[in-house]
Amino acid sequence: MDVRSQISMVFHLDKCIGCHTCSIACKNIWTDRKGAEYMWWNNVETKPGTGYPTKWEDQEIYKGGWEKNMGKIRLKGAGKAKGLLNIFHNPHLPVIDDYYEPFTYKYLNLIESPEEDTQVTARPVSMITGKPIDIKMGPNWDDDLSGTPDYARNDPNFKNLSAGEQEAMFQLERMAMFYLPRICNHCLNPACVGSCPSRAIYKRGEDGVVLINQNVCRAWRMCVTACPYKKSYYNWGTGKSEKCILCYPRLESGQAPACMHSCVGRIRYLGVMLYDASQIEAVANSDDEDLIKRQMDMILDPFDPKVIASAKKNGIADSTLKAAQDSPTYKFVKEWGMALPLHPEFRTMPMLFYVPPLLPVMATLSNNDVESQKDTLNPISKFWERATKYDASMDNIFGTVDDARFPLKYLANLFSNGDEELIKITLKKLMAVRLHRRDVTVGDLSKEMVAESLKEVGLDTEMADAIYYLTSLAKFDDRFVIPAAHREQAIEMTEFTGDRKGDAGFGFTEHPARGL
Amino acid sequence: MDALNNFFFIALPYIAFVVFLIGTIFKYRLQKFKFSSLSSQFLEGKKLFWGSVPFHWGLMILFFGHLFAFLIPKSIILWNSEPLRLLFLEISSFIAAICVFVGLILLYIRRLTDERIRMVTTKMDIFIELLLLFIIFTGMYTAVFYRWGSTWFASVISPYLKSVFRLSPEISAVSAMPIMFKLHIIGAYLLILMTPFTRLVHFLVYPLNYLWKPYQQVIWNWNKRKVRSPKTPWSIHRPKNN
Numbered sequence A: 001m002d003v004r005s006q007i008s009m010v011f012h013l014d015k016c017i018g019c020h021t022c023s024i025a026c027k028n029i030w031t032d033r034k035g036a037e038y039m040w041w042n043n044v045e046t047k048p049g050t051g052y053p054t055k056w057e058d059q060e061i062y063k064g065g066w067e068k069n070m071g072k073i074r075l076k077g078a079g080k081a082k083g084l085l086n087i088f089h090n091p092h093l094p095v096i097d098d099y100y101e102p103f104t105y106k107y108l109n110l111i112e113s114p115e116e117d118t119q120v121t122a123r124p125v126s127m128i129t130g131k132p133i134d135i136k137m138g139p140n141w142d143d144d145l146s147g148t149p150d151y152a153r154n155d156p157n158f159k160n161l162s163a164g165e166q167e168a169m170f171q172l173e174r175m176a177m178f179y180l181p182r183i184c185n186h187c188l189n190p191a192c193v194g195s196c197p198s199r200a201i202y203k204r205g206e207d208g209v210v211l212i213n214q215n216v217c218r219a220w221r222m223c224v225t226a227c228p229y230k231k232s233y234y235n236w237g238t239g240k241s242e243k244c245i246l247c248y249p250r251l252e253s254g255q256a257p258a259c260m261h262s263c264v265g266r267i268r269y270l271g272v273m274l275y276d277a278s279q280i281e282a283v284a285n286s287d288d289e290d291l292i293k294r295q296m297d298m299i300l301d302p303f304d305p306k307v308i309a310s311a312k313k314n315g316i317a318d319s320t321l322k323a324a325q326d327s328p329t330y331k332f333v334k335e336w337g338m339a340l341p342l343h344p345e346f347r348t349m350p351m352l353f354y355v356p357p358l359l360p361v362m363a364t365l366s367n368n369d370v371e372s373q374k375d376t377l378n379p380i381s382k383f384w385e386r387a388t389k390y391d392a393s394m395d396n397i398f399g400t401v402d403d404a405r406f407p408l409k410y411l412a413n414l415f416s417n418g419d420e421e422l423i424k425i426t427l428k429k430l431m432a433v434r435l436h437r438r439d440v441t442v443g444d445l446s447k448e449m450v451a452e453s454l455k456e457v458g459l460d461t462e463m464a465d466a467i468y469y470l471t472s473l474a475k476f477d478d479r480f481v482i483p484a485a486h487r488e489q490a491i492e493m494t495e496f497t498g499d500r501k502g503d504a505g506f507g508f509t510e511h512p513a514r515g516l
Numbered sequence B: 001m002d003a004l005n006n007f008f009f010i011a012l013p014y015i016a017f018v019v020f021l022i023g024t025i026f027k028y029r030l031q032k033f034k035f036s037s038l039s040s041q042f043l044e045g046k047k048l049f050w051g052s053v054p055f056h057w058g059l060m061i062l063f064f065g066h067l068f069a070f071l072i073p074k075s076i077i078l079w080n081s082e083p084l085r086l087l088f089l090e091i092s093s094f095i096a097a098i099c100v101f102v103g104l105i106l107l108y109i110r111r112l113t114d115e116r117i118r119m120v121t122t123k124m125d126i127f128i129e130l131l132l133l134f135i136i137f138t139g140m141y142t143a144v145f146y147r148w149g150s151t152w153f154a155s156v157i158s159p160y161l162k163s164v165f166r167l168s169p170e171i172s173a174v175s176a177m178p179i180m181f182k183l184h185i186i187g188a189y190l191l192i193l194m195t196p197f198t199r200l201v202h203f204l205v206y207p208l209n210y211l212w213k214p215y216q217q218v219i220w221n222w223n224k225r226k227v228r229s230p231k232t233p234w235s236i237h238r239p240k241n242n
Helices: A022-029 A081-084 A106-111 A163-170 A191-195 A221-224 A248-252 A277-284 A290-300 A305-313 A318-326 A328-335 A370-376 A396-403 A406-416 A420-441 A447-456 A463-471 B003-031 B046-071 B073-082 B083-113 B117-120 B124-143 B151-166 B180-197 B198-207 B210-211
Strands: A001-010 A043-047 A064-069 A072-075 A102-107 A125-126 A178-182 A201-204 A210-212 A233-237 A240-243 A266-276 A352-355 A363-368 A388-391
Touching: A001 A305, A022 A043, A064 A277, A072 A191, A106 B073, A125 A178, A191 A210, A191 A221, A210 A240, A221 A233, A221 A240, A233 A396, A266 A318, A266 A328, A266 B124, A277 A290, A277 A318, A290 A318, A305 A318, A328 A463, A396 B180, A406 A420, A420 A463, B003 B073, B003 B151, B003 B180, B046 B073, B046 B083, B073 B083, B073 B151, B083 B117, B083 B124, B083 B151, B124 B180, B124 B198, B180 B198
Parallel strands: A001 A352
Antiparallel strands: A001 A266, A043 A178, A064 A072, A102 A125, A201 A210, A233 A240, A363 A388
């Protein structure tokens, strides 16, 4: 056993309201620079939709991630032979138009324009060339546009859904959508690290954050191709690749990353997980249907004395172990089994997990007795003749999961490599917790039914209350359990601090200017 | 004329090599951030293919051909003793040169006409592309009009270059060469001289070591497993990630 610690994340999709506050927080801190304007280390997508960059999930186009071939995994679009042979022109590199051309508006026109007969406008200008452009795309161009032909219907996750199932998702009154916030997954088997010819990308041993050394990157651009989530971005200004750094300067001082700190819906959880690094290769090579299970098995129980002993042998600090025991992500992922990785079939073993959304699945349309309702309404209120209603009632609630208006296959394509049972059991857990809480607070359900539903998904009332607490009431310190880095042990602290004073920031001893 | 020959074939090579050595080492040690191929494929990928691929592969063939003829001239002379083999070598090298020439012209046009690429174009890029075009043109001219270059390069120029490296430059042979060929050599020296100040440095860091490194890479700020034992001597070293 080779125990390592990893900062892992859980995003609770039922709570995401799609406000993009996380994206803005990240943009303002990290990517508000020339060459990085188009980058969104954190972005929020509407699903179904094509995402950013367009159709990033379709690896027939972008050739990202690992693929299994003759029992061994290899990089799909990069790697040693392919990477070095394609180094002069990478045939699978997305270009800026696959993301969008960054733009701003000539606001000064509004002020400086002389008086004219026509309304003055602030024309959009490209942030690359500075010339006026017609805006064709943005980072969230398909925001809330589920059901539209250009976006939702081109979602790569529909590939194995029948025409009927697809059509069912796009009927006007059944249409559903949810938001998918994405950051770098800080994978255990990162494809970007594997693809970097100059070995500039690495995983930090202490907390598992994947970083690009800006001084070693030589713009061979293979990481952009290799990352199946397209979370490694090429800065065209500096000629270096950049990616989400999980706000490591904040993490090191025990603060939550900016996207998580600012999250309005409080959907984000961050904590330490211990895992067995000696299994990485074997798990990445496992069969398609075992991928998730084996990744979960790799995550170790932080209360197990054997795990603690070998963690200490590996030099994991006591504060980190304590954080692993209090970790909200460990609870969601391992204890309760409610969070799943995004696209595990890419075989990078992402350490960002998602609690799949229940709401778009659950609510259905049902017939409603409108006439009886009419009498109860205020005379001035608008009365709808339609005899249907958006039904989120609690009767036969598990039935709605099986008879979902949102094909579970779609969610399974996103979160469980096509395994619908896994999605179903996760959703049933979410539902069981609701039933339990409704029983506690409203009390209009039969006790037997509630107890039975909890039993069916393997929860007890104590666990259900804990899930409820962490989902709905959790305070800042419950959601983010971060052990501050032991900077006193980090080697750079043994250097003379004068060497670093007045430099250009983290690790830089020169002004980060483009080469000639 | 002698003074010019002395300057271009004795002084210039030493200036070029010294500047190249000091400049690249300085840049590598102290301006690592500027060490990049500065790829522009992200802004424009289609036109790049037709320029970059023939240019780079052709240049690799020519570079290693020149290096080979310089290091082991006897092998080239021996190879060329058979007319058919001589023709093969000359024609294949010339094809490589055409690839480089055409590729470079396409790259130059792309650089000047594409609006996005113009935003990432520096004066140095233009200078270096024109210099390369000049070198390739003079080289092709020499290959066509002063046959057969592969043989007399090995027998005449290799000794001159070696004498430069031996610090006793012998320029009588090179002084008698036609002007186009002299320009070719001068261009090459200029290119070496300018390398540390341009994006050309990226050819020095071609990532061959990628072939034998493992795919995954984990770096510790402080690998406690390694330093915990009190028996290991105390040493302070920079972590590799800074």
